[in-house]
Amino acid sequence: MDDRRTSSTDADVLVAGLLFFDAVFADLPHGPVLGQEHWTPHFAWTPGGIANFAIAAARLGASTDVAAVVGDDELSGLCRAALAREGIGTALLHRAPGWSIPVSACMGYDGDRAIITGGTAAPVPLPELLPAQGGRVAALHVDETTADWVRTSASRGLRVFADVGWDATGTWDPALLDAVDGAYAFTPNDREAMAYTRTDDARAAARALAERVPLSVVTLGGDGVVAVDSSTGEEVVAPPVRVHAVDATGAGDVFCAALAVASLEDRPLRERIDFAALVAAITVSRPGGAATAPRRDELAPWLAANPAAADRDRYGFVTTGLPAATAAPAGRAR
Template sequence: MNARFEWDVALLGPLFLDYGFAGLDAVPQNGTEVFADTVGLSPGGIANLAVASARLGLRTSMAAPFGNDVFGDWCWSVLQDQEGIDLSHSRRLDGYATPITVAVASDEDRSMITYAPGAEDAAQALQIATSARAVLVDLKSLRLASDAGWWRRAAGEGALLFADIGWDSSERWQLSDLDALSSCHAFTPNEREAMAYTRTDDPVAAARALADRVPLVVVTRGGDGVVAIDSAAGEEVQMPALKVDVVDPTGAGDVFGAALVRAHLAGLALADQVAFATLASGIAVTRRGSALSAPGWGDIAAWWSETRSVGDAALRARYAFLDVMIPPAPHLDVIPAPESLQYTAPMRGTR
């Protein structure tokens, strides 16, 4: 997309193996057993953003620690061979167990159990040693990074830093966690994180407070939609979520973030950026799995074709920009999350 940069997107962070259960017949309680209608296996963690970026045609490079075990083997094969992600800055580590997350989706939300000894330390030992138009980062990881200079150098070389932030399990919500926003172009927290850090009780008020720290703030609100503020342009957008049948919301926020980057790099207006990211995440939640639920261009083209035929006028008007944005066919189907640990044959061509 731009010959000046080696990659469109670069990412650094811990990798997880995600095992997601959805369609539970009851809420789990101590001493009981519940059954799920569906289960999906997928690379997770930083891979959520990497796969979502690659499936939207972004040249994607990922730096992550991989366990030297069967789970690490499978994740490496899926990401490199199936999804076409550059792993030249990732590392296989002897004695390092692949972190595992079990996600349970219920009532259009999810809870997670994670085993990840040493994951953050292992990721912080890596660097992004490549040039990219955009770098997707976690704010707390930046603050703790062993070489904090790499991301400031990337910003100085013209990369746009799109920052997210994970849930603060200590619930202290220290404002120092946000210090690195001074080098970032965009911040994409969810509404609970945004309100906690700004000490507000309204996501719009939280977004407006964060807009003082960074040029672009996008606060995701799950089923309640999105609020976005471009402080440089003085523009604010509030957009509802798409009405879809939710199967598994795991990883949907990461799909939203990657799609936002794709739309931003394409030069779309703020409202169109938010609409595109909302569409991509809306498709993702209708599938099981985390990274492998991300849509490709074929999925987006199919949705747009149906919407133009039977969708309401407001929806057709809102997404008219897709006529220009969707690449020419053919579009290959993406490979979904498998229900067992097995290698999935790679698909060739563009998505």
Template structure:
């Protein structure tokens, strides 16, 4: 039996929001502070661990913490992990009126082990018993929709997304890693309904068969109005096909001893870029804000609970000193002086589980 997460299904269908999200919520268990990756049969103790909703929940929390009214259409199992994730998301102010609790289905679980600045992940997941189309039935077109290009190509939520795009919704797409290495360019047909596409460098170069993120961004600009290719420590490349503007921004350096967990940093980038898009910011500022938000996210545990709000962005801004590097950052991010940075600091949802051993 599939039941609503909340009793406000009618409100979810009739009240417009800033952003609608679809996708899978995972119960994430993250461990970090390992001295090394264990060999077969070896047990290693982690210094820290935490649990939080992951997957599309990273995007939802990151958007909500920036003040974007956010609705999430997803499924939860009627198990401990499902109750945990839905409770935390509700505590973050995310509308779950279009989500469902599914009896007899196990909430997807990911175990993420962080070491030397990167992650190894193990996931258990079975297909959701409710289709994306059923979840989105009756949901009004929002100002923006964040979608997965692979899901659109497989038909999940495609009819709703296309109708929303026709109604004026800014559809912003990303894409997952292709484990087969084939990188089917057919998925790019779905960009006809998208306002922006935000792949990372591996994804963009795989889809375009180009040798650099910059060339991949230029190639993809033939299929979508705005393309942004993120490239880790090398920053991000973007092209606005309408104006012909090309833009590159450098990554914000994070001291190695402050990098805790890179999980969800790309999702935080996408959420901040969406906020700045809805705010009507020029392309360069959108990239700068997104790069800053993702750099702050890697300093905390889990992708969702480490997502910064305006208070955290403001604390970074106010903490810039007198060094030449800090002064360069102050010039680059001078536009933050005009932002409302006095919002309350983010308080993790009360069901967050975390230990310092």
């Protein structure tokens, strides 16, 4: 692996953060029981963490680079090779000798999933991985260490899709939201959004967060999405696409990836949200996380084969004009 560092990206989409090796066990009848062994035919392995976003974006036609730490272990090699096969640029990967990529066992049952992860934190902080220039859209979990990079993103012409993630301490300090200042979009789930804004309604939370970013998007799991465009005042409340959820692993990342790709074009907010909801719904109907995210040319055939899943009028734009593909995957840097 080439360890030369690069300070720029020419990709449409830059994804930065933690990589994992995910072993996915989907469509389980219930959670694990001590002393028992459970089998499921719905099993897959895939690069996880930020790779979910990167793979989904690349499959939708956006040229994509990933900035993360990998180890010199065999599982890191498998993940890097899998990313390269997807046409994702790997020149921003940093190899840390002696460190092993974390491994997650993702178990899907009762319409959601539980995750157990083994490993240690990446030995290189995220700010040291972020390129100084280039790109059109970026996605990362932000905190105080990335605040300066995010704040200057707009001046570089970069739209950052930010997430701050789950607060395991239960504090939900609103001051943490300062880390999204300068971002284009903030995309928490409803529990995170309501906790940070001290509200008890997802729409109220989305409106409160829209005071910080141009685009506030709150995902509601199987209940849909609420989005607020603070630049126009437009609000979208989108219903879910009706599917049998087999594996929710990476669903939020896949949704945000599709939203970011749709945002590369000047399309109506409703279409961007509906496009992202469709891509995420197809993904959760299959086992394997983003490894089963659909490619662009799968969307219309999937809708034709699943007429009960979504309203035809809602998805007319899928056949009349999708966000334009911009990638030339075979030419991405390895």
